[in-house]
Amino acid sequence: MAGKSGRTINNVPESSVKRMILSWEGILVLVLIGVNIFCAFFSDVYNVANLLRQMPYYLAEMFLMIIMAFILVMGEIDISVGATVCLCATVSCIVCNTGAPFIVVILATLVTGTLCGALNALILTIFTELPPMIVTLATQIIFRGIAEIVLGSGGSISASNTQGFKILSTKINLGFGKVPIILFLVLIIGIIFAVILGKSTFGRRVYAVGTNRLAAHYSGIHVQKIRFIIYTMMGTAAAICALFYVSSSYGANTTTGNGYEMDAIAMAVFGGISSTGGKGNLAGGILSAFAIVCLRVGLGQKNVHAQVVLLIVGALLVAAVALPNIIGSLRRAVKKS
Numbered sequence: 001m002a003g004k005s006g007r008t009i010n011n012v013p014e015s016s017v018k019r020m021i022l023s024w025e026g027i028l029v030l031v032l033i034g035v036n037i038f039c040a041f042f043s044d045v046y047n048v049a050n051l052l053r054q055m056p057y058y059l060a061e062m063f064l065m066i067i068m069a070f071i072l073v074m075g076e077i078d079i080s081v082g083a084t085v086c087l088c089a090t091v092s093c094i095v096c097n098t099g100a101p102f103i104v105v106i107l108a109t110l111v112t113g114t115l116c117g118a119l120n121a122l123i124l125t126i127f128t129e130l131p132p133m134i135v136t137l138a139t140q141i142i143f144r145g146i147a148e149i150v151l152g153s154g155g156s157i158s159a160s161n162t163q164g165f166k167i168l169s170t171k172i173n174l175g176f177g178k179v180p181i182i183l184f185l186v187l188i189i190g191i192i193f194a195v196i197l198g199k200s201t202f203g204r205r206v207y208a209v210g211t212n213r214l215a216a217h218y219s220g221i222h223v224q225k226i227r228f229i230i231y232t233m234m235g236t237a238a239a240i241c242a243l244f245y246v247s248s249s250y251g252a253n254t255t256t257g258n259g260y261e262m263d264a265i266a267m268a269v270f271g272g273i274s275s276t277g278g279k280g281n282l283a284g285g286i287l288s289a290f291a292i293v294c295l296r297v298g299l300g301q302k303n304v305h306a307q308v309v310l311l312i313v314g315a316l317l318v319a320a321v322a323l324p325n326i327i328g329s330l331r332r333a334v335k336k337s
Helices: 016-022 024-042 048-054 061-073 081-096 102-126 132-151 163-168 181-199 201-211 213-218 223-249 260-270 282-301 306-336
Strands: 156-158 171-173 178-180 251-253
Touching: 024 282, 048 178, 048 282, 061 081, 061 181, 061 201, 061 223, 061 260, 061 282, 081 102, 081 132, 081 156, 081 223, 081 251, 081 260, 102 132, 102 163, 102 223, 132 251, 163 223, 171 181, 178 181, 181 201, 181 282, 201 213, 201 223, 213 223, 223 251, 260 282, 260 306, 282 306
Parallel strands: none
Antiparallel strands: 156 251, 171 178
């Protein structure tokens, strides 16, 4: 159709299928498929059964990524979650060794994590001028310091009664392999929070805070209330992660949770969630997390050093941050030519 300017206006919308394939989430689906193909050729023992058997140890970090996505969308960061996992795992083992029922162990762990998250939230919402990175760096030192005081420098603790934790590591035989219940839980929680972030009023407010906090405040959004809720949920997610960590290792030590915060951030950013706030969705974070988990399992089966895996994840993270800028520059160059 021709407009008054004489230019032709295309009134046919772009195909939704094409838009989906060219989206970051579509690219991540291809990355996930590519990672599995690579791992299948790289490792002789990489198959569905072995993947399901080994992935529970890594899946626990996805609980952190899910809430970290909300924090990043707000344009903030929490680097205390690894230390929170360490403290929660320590408390979990201590309460377990008292002979308390497993439900008490779960509640004690959840309360510990939630209180850690609430402490971050309280400081950040009362002293709003303080940067989240500095506050959570301080609480990271505090939480891990408490764990080290309890365990001793370089100390560790083992859970004497593992019956309750064995419930968390239960696997369901579906014919093609034994599927761990943590996989079902991650998917269910991931879908619920993806809907909350992408479709609910609360989610839209989180995006508004990340886009322009001052404008969100003057539009009637309770910015500090939203920040308090999300940082507190981050602590609860760390407690859940700790419970599943102990269910895999049946113990904890002073290095438990080291680097978990960076893993959670890497999964979210590689999933297309902007570290500057206001952009991205949780679906991409979930896809990127599964791609990284599969890569770790595949490389681990060939005894590739953990630091090499970190180098690969770091390279992927840099690529995820740089690629949109590169694509934008290429598009501008094409338009100018």
